[in-house]
Amino acid sequence: MAMLHIVNKSPFERVAFKSCLDHALAGDSILMIEDAAVGATDGTIFSEELKAAMADKSVYVLGGDLAARGVSEDRMIDGIKVVDYAGFVNLTVENDTTQSWV
Amino acid sequence: MATKKFMYVNRKAPYGTVYALEALEVVLIAAAFEQDISLAFIDDGVYQITKEQSTDGIGMKNFSATYKALGDYDINKIYVEKESLDDRGLTADDLMPLVWEDEDDDWAEKPSIKIVSREEMAAVLAAQDVHYSF
Numbered sequence: 170m171a172m173l174h175i176v177n178k179s180p181f182e183r184v185a186f187k188s189c190l191d192h193a194l195a196g197d198s199i200l201m202i203e204d205a206a207v208g209a210t211d212g213t214i215f216s217e218e219l220k221a222a223m224a225d226k227s228v229y230v231l232g233g234d235l236a237a238r239g240v241s242e243d244r245m246i247d248g249i250k251v252v253d254y255a256g257f258v259n260l261t262v263e264n265d266t267t268q269s270w271v
Numbered sequence: 272m273a274t275k276k277f278m279y280v281n282r283k284a285p286y287g288t289v290y291a292l293e294a295l296e297v298v299l300i301a302a303a304f305e306q307d308i309s310l311a312f313i314d315d316g317v318y319q320i321t322k323e324q325s326t327d328g329i330g331m332k333n334f335s336a337t338y339k340a341l342g343d344y345d346i347n348k349i350y351v352e353k354e355s356l357d358d359r360g361l362t363a364d365d366l367m368p369l370v371w372e373d374e375d376d377d378w379a380e381k382p383s384i385k386i387v388s389r390e391e392m393a394a395v396l397a398a399q400d401v402h403y404s405f
Binding site: 177179181182203204207210211212213214216231232233234236237238239240241244253 | 282283284285286287288314315318321322323324325326327328329331333335358359360365
């Protein structure tokens with residue numbers, strides 16, 4: 170049972186993102202939206218933790234939310250996939266269940 | 272009316288919540304009352320003044336250009352905490368070049384942004400009369 174985890178809180182401000190990483194299982198997908206999008210940036214105090222999770226989980230970011238916060242895609246951690254709203258919908262369809270870490 | 276030192280503390284990323292936009296509107300109103308105004312960008316607040324923000328993909332109004340108008344309202348004390356930038360993999364080069372024109376120096380264009388350490392930021396905050404938190 171693959172699960173899609175949706176995170177919308179900045180990893181620098183709340184523990185929601187960390188809690189998501191602590192509960193997501195191998196094979197799950199994690200999608201960063203809204204304020205969580207900044208977590209896709211490489212070279213931050215959070216990036217190593219996310220890279221470790223990417224060893225056995227797929228990580229996505231909503232491109233529009235990243236651009237709105239002035240973070241260009243070439244600043245992202247390698248391996249994170251950028252999706253648009255249609256890609257967001259596809260992820261919810263491809264996974265058996267969805268959980269939002271609000 | 273006596274002049275007071277007003278500090279607007281910005282600690283949230285833009286667009287995810289309405290804090291950043293609300294703070295900007297309150298600052299512009301305050302500018303009309305000719306008080307001594309400072310802005311601080313701490314924690315995720317630094318994302319409010321990153322350059323090249325594009326909201327095309329989220330269907331929201333991009334209000335980042337409004338920060339560039341602050342100098343025209345004599346708001347030129349904009350403090351950005353270095354540790355907050357460092358933690359997020361950002362540098363001063365990732366921020367919009369906010370400037371003001373100095374009337375007493377032949378309208379020379381001068382930078383409004385001061386990158387300060389956390390220790391310096393604490394001192395700046397302590398030196399204010401009123402704090403507004405966003």
